[in-house]
Amino acid sequence: MMQELFHPDLIEYVGTAAGHTIGMVIPSIDPIVRELLKIPETYRSLAILTSRVGAAAQAIAIDDAAKSADVELLIFELPRDTEGYSGHGNLFVLGGPNVTDCRRCVELALKGIDERAERIYINEVGHMEMHYVARAGRILHQIFNTPLDRAFGFVCAGPAGIAMVAADTAMKAADVEIIWHGTPSYNLSHTNEVIIGITGDYGAVSTAVETAYEKASLLIEAYGSKPESILHFKK
Amino acid sequence: MMQELFHPDLIEYVGTAAGHTIGMVIPSIDPIVRELLKIPETYRSLAILTSRVGAAAQAIAIDDAAKSADVELLIFELPRDTEGYSGHGNLFVLGGPNVTDCRRCVELALKGIDERAERIYINEVGHMEMHYVARAGRILHQIFNTPLDRAFGFVCAGPAGIAMVAADTAMKAADVEIIWHGTPSYNLSHTNEVIIGITGDYGAVSTAVETAYEKASLLIEAYGSKPESILHFKK
Amino acid sequence: MMQELFHPDLIEYVGTAAGHTIGMVIPSIDPIVRELLKIPETYRSLAILTSRVGAAAQAIAIDDAAKSADVELLIFELPRDTEGYSGHGNLFVLGGPNVTDCRRCVELALKGIDERAERIYINEVGHMEMHYVARAGRILHQIFNTPLDRAFGFVCAGPAGIAMVAADTAMKAADVEIIWHGTPSYNLSHTNEVIIGITGDYGAVSTAVETAYEKASLLIEAYGSKPESILHFKK
Numbered sequence: 001m002m003q004e005l006f007h008p009d010l011i012e013y014v015g016t017a018a019g020h021t022i023g024m025v026i027p028s029i030d031p032i033v034r035e036l037l038k039i040p041e042t043y044r045s046l047a048i049l050t051s052r053v054g055a056a057a058q059a060i061a062i063d064d065a066a067k068s069a070d071v072e073l074l075i076f077e078l079p080r081d082t083e084g085y086s087g088h089g090n091l092f093v094l095g096g097p098n099v100t101d102c103r104r105c106v107e108l109a110l111k112g113i114d115e116r117a118e119r120i121y122i123n124e125v126g127h128m129e130m131h132y133v134a135r136a137g138r139i140l141h142q143i144f145n146t147p148l149d150r151a152f153g154f155v156c157a158g159p160a161g162i163a164m165v166a167a168d169t170a171m172k173a174a175d176v177e178i179i180w181h182g183t184p185s186y187n188l189s190h191t192n193e194v195i196i197g198i199t200g201d202y203g204a205v206s207t208a209v210e211t212a213y214e215k216a217s218l219l220i221e222a223y224g225s226k227p228e229s230i231l232h233f234k235k
Numbered sequence: 236m237m238q239e240l241f242h243p244d245l246i247e248y249v250g251t252a253a254g255h256t257i258g259m260v261i262p263s264i265d266p267i268v269r270e271l272l273k274i275p276e277t278y279r280s281l282a283i284l285t286s287r288v289g290a291a292a293q294a295i296a297i298d299d300a301a302k303s304a305d306v307e308l309l310i311f312e313l314p315r316d317t318e319g320y321s322g323h324g325n326l327f328v329l330g331g332p333n334v335t336d337c338r339r340c341v342e343l344a345l346k347g348i349d350e351r352a353e354r355i356y357i358n359e360v361g362h363m364e365m366h367y368v369a370r371a372g373r374i375l376h377q378i379f380n381t382p383l384d385r386a387f388g389f390v391c392a393g394p395a396g397i398a399m400v401a402a403d404t405a406m407k408a409a410d411v412e413i414i415w416h417g418t419p420s421y422n423l424s425h426t427n428e429v430i431i432g433i434t435g436d437y438g439a440v441s442t443a444v445e446t447a448y449e450k451a452s453l454l455i456e457a458y459g460s461k462p463e464s465i466l467h468f469k470k
Numbered sequence: 471m472m473q474e475l476f477h478p479d480l481i482e483y484v485g486t487a488a489g490h491t492i493g494m495v496i497p498s499i500d501p502i503v504r505e506l507l508k509i510p511e512t513y514r515s516l517a518i519l520t521s522r523v524g525a526a527a528q529a530i531a532i533d534d535a536a537k538s539a540d541v542e543l544l545i546f547e548l549p550r551d552t553e554g555y556s557g558h559g560n561l562f563v564l565g566g567p568n569v570t571d572c573r574r575c576v577e578l579a580l581k582g583i584d585e586r587a588e589r590i591y592i593n594e595v596g597h598m599e600m601h602y603v604a605r606a607g608r609i610l611h612q613i614f615n616t617p618l619d620r621a622f623g624f625v626c627a628g629p630a631g632i633a634m635v636a637a638d639t640a641m642k643a644a645d646v647e648i649i650w651h652g653t654p655s656y657n658l659s660h661t662n663e664v665i666i667g668i669t670g671d672y673g674a675v676s677t678a679v680e681t682a683y684e685k686a687s688l689l690i691e692a693y694g695s696k697p698e699s700i701l702h703f704k705k
Binding site: 080125161164168171174180182183191192194215218222223229 | 316
Binding site: 007010011012019022024026029030032033036037046048049050052064075077078079080081083088089091092093175181189190 | 550556595596617631632636637638641645653654666688705
């Protein structure tokens with residue numbers, strides 16, 4: 001879904017991806033903006049990814065992309081968005097010594113987001129984001145406290161109470177550990193959701209996430225339709 | 236509106252109610268989730284009610300339901316939701332020694348929510364939630380600081396400035412006392428509303444709330460249509 | 471767009487303006503509400519302006535209106551609203567010794583808001599608010615730290631990352647200074663946007679804002695349509 005776009009005034013544009021994500025670079029950041037955002041002088045160039053919908057799909061894709069580029073995560077924010085639903089959008093700013101690595105990171109991340117967004121689900125009563133990955137890199141470590149090179153699982157659903165039941169189910173289904181969590185007023189942005197980040201053996205993590213997915217999905221269906229992947233009902 | 240639903244994997248589901256509310260129980264909470272949420276060991280079972288729309292309709296219904304069951308309010312959150320409008324959704328988690336009391340509390344609360352939701356109003360420019368109750372129980376005491384067994388009134392409207400005028404009108408209309416209040420950044424979740432919780436003689440409280448309702452309703456009508464109860468335009 | 475409305479119970483209503491703004495006065499504030507909101511006794515009357523959409527259009531119009539009336543800004547809040555999009559609504563409460571000045575301030579402000587709202591833009595993927603003004607008064611000084619009588623510029627766009635690129639572009643385009651900024655979790659209400667407030671020579675400020683406007687507009691167009699002024703697609 002990544003689009004190429006050529007415009008003489010748009011040197012920053014790299015591409016777009018699912019969840020109304022746009023990926024950009026700033027080849028050489030303005031010194032006043034740099035200071036304002038407390039970005040160290042080592043980072044001359046920035047990679048910026050920002051979306052209306054999603055949190056972990058983007059975090060996981062960027063974590064993976066950052067393994068192939070000389071970049072560091074400098075800013076991570078989870079605004080309340082999801083375009084009228086009650087989950088997150090996101091802002092990721094990564095710094096690097098040169099624009100080539102930043103652009104490479106954005107390009108790889110956009111591809112990864114298009115794949116990972118398959119597991120962001122929304123319908124008229126609720127939303128879910130469910131992911132697992134075999135090996136967490138530096139970004140997932142930084143954001144969710146995931147041990148490096150270990151499996152990472154992400155269980156998110158709304159309205160908030162549904163995710164509490166899903167989290168309880170996930171923990172009973174497999175031998176995993178919670179390494180991060182959020183409720184509307186804790187670690188989140190007053191979104192109507194609960195999130196757990198988990199680690200453990202890859203098999204256990206995937207079982208826990210899929211069990212949570214089934215539970216949350218059935219509960220949302222109890223008073224609405226089955227939540228659909230955002231890839232199937234909007235770009 | 237409560238629906239019965241039988242599914243072998245859905246032992247937690249109890250029913251649904253207005254405001255996209257779902258009621259659930261966890262018969263025996265997972266110990267890791269319990270610890271994470273700082274839930275004391277006395278509470279083996281949980282009652283969970285969570286909605287996309289509404290705050291006080293649910294609080295009042297749960298307050299009433301909790302009078303007939305051995306449960307305690309453990310978690311209360313007001314995420315920003317209302318499905319694209321600018322008010323709250325909610326999360327209530329109650330604990331009890333057994334699942335029977337938790338289920339009973341949820342069942343009673345769902346019925347009460349379907350009644351109380353009559354007084355949640357939304358239209359294209361604003362929203363309101365207006366309630367009064369003769370005797371506050373433990374939950375309303377815990378959340379809104381209402382004296383036990385005294386009348387409780389709830390005045391909420393958005394956009395925020397409209398509720399300021401409604402609150403001023405309410406206080407001039409009857410001899411009541413403000414025991415709780417919220418503005419977008421104080422006690423609330425950046426919602427576009429102001430709320431006051433009041434107490435006093437039942438007659439005074441009801442007069443104050445109805446006067447506020449009339450005022451806020453007229454102000455919203457000044458640039459939109461008359462706000463309708465959510466029971467009349469959506470489930 | 472201001473409407474006149476006569477209703478015996480609506481002495482507070484003054485008028486409406488773009489962005490679903492309503493302007494009201496309270497001729498004589500209730501003493502309990504006054505105390506609750508920590509409003510000094512000097513202010514007997516209140517001017518209230520509150521909107522579903524917009525922040526700086528209203529702030530600038532009120533700043534201008536306040537130059538012709540004996541009023542002080544007492545409360546300013548930026549709830550997260552924009553009616554399903556991911557920006558702000560607002561609440562402004564000004565106090566004055568008499569209702570005549572408060573009403574005059576509201577009337578002038580509503581007219582100004584209808585003009586300034588031209589530069590609030592929304593479309594299906596993003597939003598922008600872009601303004602500049604030759605001389606900041608007391609309100610803009612109070613809210614955005616703008617030096618009195620100096621030019622003020624406001625650059626706001628979402629999703630958040632787009633505004634980072636726009637801010638970088640603005641700072642490179644003209645010799646201006648940043649005097650206020652917000653990111654989703656800093657100074658803002660978890661909205662999906664970044665904002666900078668700038669000052670400098672009027673020519674430099676206008677160049678910076680227009681350059682930021684062009685950049686953000688092109689980036690939003692990269693995956694949606696050109697953002698339209700709210701005056702052209704809704705009241």
